[in-house]
Amino acid sequence: MQNATYAANRVKLNFVRTLTLRQLQIFVVASRYTSFARAAEELHLTQPAVSMQIHQLEDAVGLRLFERVARKLTLTEAGEVLTHHASRILGEIKDTEDAMMSLKQADSGSINVGIVSSATYFAPKLLAMYSHLYPKVDVHFSVGNRDALLRLLQDNAIDLAIMGRPPxxxxxxxxxxxxxxxxxxxxxxxxxxxxxxxxxQELRRDTFLLREPGSGTRMAAEVMFRQHLFTPVKTITLGSNETIKQAVMAGMGVSLISLHTLQLELRTGEIALLDVNGTPIERTWQIVHLRSKQLSPTSVMFRQFLLDHAALHLEQEYAAFAGVFAKPPVGAKR
Incomplete structure (x- = not known):
């Protein structure tokens, strides 16, 4: 039984090794016309060349694929079966070729992007702008804190990450x-x-509401505390920007947070900005990828789109708040 299985596997292996894609292409065209002469004309080959390739394919298969009935060329049962499978194989190859060509043209394919939670207040608008320009590109994004995005980068689960401090x-x-x-x-x-x-130091009696450890916003607050030799009387850890904003509006305390998370609350006048010395703390949004990562043309184009449009988009969105921390004129009362 084992010898029979081994022999069968050897026959399959020899079959796969012997046949060629060119033979399948010629066979599919010949089966469509059931005429070697018509196939030769379409493929720009001689009729003997087509006949030779078909005979070699028959030798590889071990079965006749064509037969003549009343001087007419027809497919055998084996030919009918092989036509079905050969057409599927050639169709898959064509789909693969089209997919690779689309990647080269960078106007289709897919991108996996990681976004820190603070960037969710503006990044989706940029993604929507990009999707409008390149509707064939599928953009998938994952949201998490800084530590979560670093793990996704390390695992090669995302192509690009939008975050604050580079890792x-x-x-x-x-x-x-x-x-x-x-x-x-x-x-x-x-x-x-x-x-x-x-x-x-004027806020030393206030409760500071902080993001969870691993968050870039939490790290920024801790750096600010060290630089000002400041220790808040009490801290409360909350798991999202939305929760922090709601807690501040409810009077639970104060917080250091990204200006780019506050557009709605500032427009509606539901929250106050405090003019603390040393603020706003100027950080920078970064687009990050592993140095070893070979970005696809689609990812390269998307990265360039962000580099070209992110700064202008944010300037326009927050232009109304640009003067909140402007210094008063010389001689003005504080």
Whole structure:
């Protein structure tokens, strides 16, 4: 039994090794016309060349594929079966060729993008703009904190990441996209609302609402505390920007947060910006990928789209708040 199985597998292997795609192409055309002469004409070959390729294919298969009945060429049962499978094989190859060509042209294919949660307030608009320009491209994005995106990059699960501080712990290429200001927010009834340029120590009695460890916003707050030799009387850790904003509006405390998460609340006047010395903290949005990652032409085009449009988009979206921290004229009262 084992010998019979081995022999059968050897026959299959020899069959696959012997036949060629050219033979299948010639066979499919010949089966369509059931005429070697018509096939030769379409393929720009001689009739003897077509006959030779068909005979070689029959030798590889071990069965006759054509027969003459009343002087007419027809397909045998084996020929009918092989026509079906050969057409599928050639169709798959054509689909593969089209897919590779689309990747070369960079106007189709797919991209996997990771986005830190603070970037979800503007990145989807940029993705929508890109999808409108390149509707054949499928853009898939994953949202998480900074640590989560680093894991996705390391696992090669995403092509590109939009984040703040580039990761020194990974060998990456990072390119700046746009300015990314961090601001201190408070409820509208906070006693320092409207005060100009006061020191962070004035908030020492306030509860600071912080993002979870591993978040870039949490890291920015901790750096600010160290630089100002500041220790808040109390901190509360919350898991999202939305939760922090709601907690601030409810009077639970103050927080350092990305300005780019606040457009709705600032437009509706539901939250206050505090004019703390050293703020806004100017950070930078980055587009990041592993240095070892061979980006597809589609990913390269998408990265360039972000580099060309992100800064201008954010400037336009937040132009109304550009002067919030403007310094008063010389001699003006504070």
């Amino acid at each position: 020194p712990e990974l060998d990456t290429t990072a390119e700046p996209l746009a300015n990314h200001p961090q601001v201190v927010i408070a409820p509208l009834n906070h006693p320092l609302c409207g005060a100009r340029r006061f020191d962070l």
